[in-house]
Amino acid sequence: MSSQELNHQQLNDLYTENQGWLRGWLHNRLGCSHRASDLLHDTFMRILARDELLELQKPKAYLMAITKRVLVDHWRREKVEQAYLDALAAMPESYVQAPEEQQILLETLIEIDALLDGLPVVVKRTFLYAQLDGMKQQEIAEKLNISISTVKRHLVRAAGQCYFALEMEA
Structure with a gap:
């Protein structure tokens, strides 16, 4: 078995063993099962993006650390998005951009905020x-x-x- 196959198997096992309690933890913080599932997905996407072997002594602590960062990013994004929507609502209609432009601007603001x-x-x-x-x-x-x-x-x-x-x- 190649190291990539081993890594994917480890990630699959990590997900299978921990997704239930982690989704529940997120649901308790967010009050929404859909958002909890989305952020659970984001957590495992971050792990997958690292593309490194997972030799974890404390998998729950590892997952919690990553999930907390995902949650903070989520809340930061919500805050920036609400500020942007408030600013849009205060603008005259003639200044409001098309939805596609609004989305690009929002993504740019979120990137700047993160930077x-x-x-x-x-x-x-x-x-x-x-x-x-x-x-x-x-x-x-x-x-x-x-x-x-x-x-x-x-x-x-x-x-x-x-x-x-x-x-x-x-």
Whole structure:
């Protein structure tokens, strides 16, 4: 049996032995069996994407760690999506894009949010004002009541985080 076949067998066994309690755990957190099933699927897709041999001493702890990350990503996505929908609702109809464009924009916002994860709110706002709103550094400094040198420092920090996050994905 090849290592890939062995890995898939291990993953199949891991799923078979643990999917019931993990789905129940997710259902208790989400209150929705459909979302629980979706996030269970996402958990195992992350494991499958790693394409490494699973020699687990504590499979439940391993699954819980990955599932918690999937759940946090889910909640972050929901938060970004709700903020986007609120912003769309506040826009005049003439500015509303086609559904396909809205979906692309939402996915882009979710990616940006993930890239900026862990930065202080003021750093994120500085970056977003510059990149999404096209504000000049002086305008950002006035809006956030910080110095221009602080604006520059925040922009460098946010851009650096985005760059290095993208490099790690490649």
